[in-house]
Amino acid sequence: xxxxxxxxxxxxxxxxxxxxxxxxxxxxxxxxxxxxxxxxxxxxxxxxxxxxxxxxxxxxxxxxxxxxxxxxxxxxxxxxxxxxxxxxxxxxxxxxxxxxxxxxxxxxxxxxxxxxxxxxxxxxxxxxxxxxxxxxxxxxxxxxxxxxxxxxxxxxxxxxxxxxxxxxxxxxxxxxxxxxxxxxxxxxxxxxxxxxxxxxxxxxxxxxxxxxxxxxxxxxxxxxxxxxxxxxxxxxxxxxxxxxxxxxxxxxxxxxxxxxxxxxxxxxxxxxxxxxxxxxxxxxxxxxxxxxxxxxxxxxxxxxxxxxxxxxxxxxxxxxxxxxxxxxxxxxxxxxxxxx
Numbered sequence: 001x002x003x004x005x006x007x008x009x010x011x012x013x014x015x016x017x018x019x020x021x022x023x024x025x026x027x028x029x030x031x032x033x034x035x036x037x038x039x040x041x042x043x044x045x046x047x048x049x050x051x052x053x054x055x056x057x058x059x060x061x062x063x064x065x066x067x068x069x070x071x072x073x074x075x076x077x078x079x080x081x082x083x084x085x086x087x088x089x090x091x092x093x094x095x096x097x098x099x100x101x102x103x104x105x106x107x108x109x110x111x112x113x114x115x116x117x118x119x120x121x122x123x124x125x126x127x128x129x130x131x132x133x134x135x136x137x138x139x140x141x142x143x144x145x146x147x148x149x150x151x152x153x154x155x156x157x158x159x160x161x162x163x164x165x166x167x168x169x170x171x172x173x174x175x176x177x178x179x180x181x182x183x184x185x186x187x188x189x190x191x192x193x194x195x196x197x198x199x200x201x202x203x204x205x206x207x208x209x210x211x212x213x214x215x216x217x218x219x220x221x222x223x224x225x226x227x228x229x230x231x232x233x234x235x236x237x238x239x240x241x242x243x244x245x246x247x248x249x250x251x252x253x254x255x256x257x258x259x260x261x262x263x264x265x266x267x268x269x270x271x272x273x274x275x276x277x278x279x280x281x282x283x284x285x286x287x288x289x290x291x292x293x294x295x296x297x298x299x300x301x302x303x304x305x306x307x308x309x310x311x312x313x314x315x316x317x318x319x320x321x322x323x324x325x326x327x328x329x330x331x332x333x334x335x336x337x338x339x340x
Contacts, residue, residue, distance in 0.1 A: 014154075017105045018115045018164070018333025021097045023084070024197030024220075024240060024300055026058075026072070027330035030105035030112075036327050037073035038244065041097055044069040063100050064143030072100055075241055084198050086122055089131035098135060103142035103149050110151045115333040117161035119194075120201040121215040129158055157337065160213055162192035162203040164332030165298040165322055171335045187293035193283060194329065195301035197221055197240070200279060204287065216282045220301040223268075223275040230267045231259055269308075276308035284312075295319045300326040 019028030021039060028035045037058040044062060059073035088094055106112055114136060122128045139152045170181035177185075184190065185208060193216075194201045200216040224239035233242065236254060245252050246268055252259040289295050295318050297306065302325040313319045322328045 015106075015110055015112045016115070016334065016337035017102065017112055018330050018335070018337055019098070019101050019105065020117055020161070020164075020330045020333065021094060021101060022196060022198065022300075023088075024243070025326065026097060026101045027327045028101050028105050029327075029331055029334040032105055032107060034327070035101060035104050036330075038075060038240070039097060040073060040075045040240075041093065041100070042071050042074060044071055058104060061104070061145050063103065065096065065099060065103075065141075069143075070096070070100060072097075075244055086125060086128050086131065089122075089128055089135065094131075095135040099140050099142060102136075102151070102153070103140070103144055106149060106151045108147070108149045108151070111154050112151060113155040113157065113337060114153055115157040115159060115337040117159050117164050117329055117333060119161055119196070119199040119215055120203070120213040121199070123160045123213060132156060132158060159333070159336060160203055160210070161196075161201055161329050162194040162213075162296075162298060163210075164329030164336065165194065165296065165325075166190075166192055166203070166205075166332065167336045168328050168332035169296070169322060171339060173335070175339055184294060189292045190294040190296065191287060191289070191292045192296045192298060193279075194299040195220065195279065195297065195305060196299045197243075197301065200299070200301070202283065202287070214286070216279060218275060218278040218282060220275070220304065222278070223271040223305075226271040226274065227267050230271070231264070272305055273308045276305055276312060279305075280309065280312035289313075289316045289319070292318060297321045298325045298328045 015031070017028060017030035020026070024039060026035065026037055026039045035058050059071070061071070063070045063072070102114065116132065118128060133156050136153050136156050139150065141148065141150045166184070170178060170185050172178055188206055190205050192203045197220045200219045201213065202216065203213045204211045220243070221239045224242050225234070228234045228237060228239065228242055231252070233254060246264070249261070251261045252264055283289070295316055297309065297319065302321055306321050
């Protein structure tokens with residue numbers, strides 16, 4: 001059993017930030033800014049032109065790192081991360097995505113301590129921790145839209161992903177409790193399920209003691225693979241690309257074929273219902289949900305999946321969906337860095 005947080009929250013003096021480079025989105029927060037964008041990186045070719053007005057959005061920034069220039073957040077001709085094993089933390093893409101993300105959360109000359117999260121099946125894994133620390137620790141120089149940002153990462157803290165949401169629910173920016181923060185902290189039994197793109201992770205706590213944690217065998221990528229299969233696009237689009245196409249709510253056009261909105265919506269509805277049933281069946285097979293004071297749903301997948309999930313929560317009045325579940329973990333990482 002592991003005691004997670006102290007009961008008095010006092011701000012540390014070092015500059016801190018929280019971030020996460022997931023297989024779907026990059027999310028982060030510091031005292032400087034917040035970010036949330038598609039985890040896609042594309043190298044800009046020399047002489048490449050971009051038409052239209054530029055903005056300060058992550059997707060419209062140009063990053064110089066090493067000998068190359070990059071854009072982020074735009075799926076066109078970009079590289080995506082899809083790996084679920086621990087080797088994802090040792091490859092160049094993870095380091096590149098992380099450093100470009102962090103460069104948006106710091107000022108030039110900053111020395112910082114960062115907190116990030118990992119899924120349950122990577123938690124307490126010494127090799128994972130070494131990979132992440134090797135990728136992040138040290139000095140980095142990034143050119144962001146022509147301006148230099150030199151920063152040093154002096155310390156890296158790694159926590160279980162769902163615990164970011166827990167801390168975000170408990171603590172305000174000024175270190176005080178949120179409206180229900182003290183009750184959440186002192187409640188005897190709570191379960192947090194983080195439905196993500198590549199993994200769905202569960203943390204079970206008694207008070208602030210972590211009793212157990214585990215990864216379910218189902219996540220949002222399974223629903224998107226089913227949708228691609230039903231539409232006959234398995235070899236044409238990646239799961240993250242169909243996820244982006246579905247967000248528009250319109251018909252899907254690919255290679256001269258048009259899938260009408262009603263057809264797409266029906267395929268999506270069935271895929272999401274199947275996934276909700278799989279997730280809840282697996283979860284209920286391991287935990288008695290009505291025995292918890294809080295059953296907290298978080299993660300980017302919850303935004304899309306909560307309606308079909310609700311039909312499986314009859315008799316579980318303590319179930320709660322967090323607001324802005326896409327960024328709840330990274331918000332919590334920042335607060336964790338600030339006050340623990």
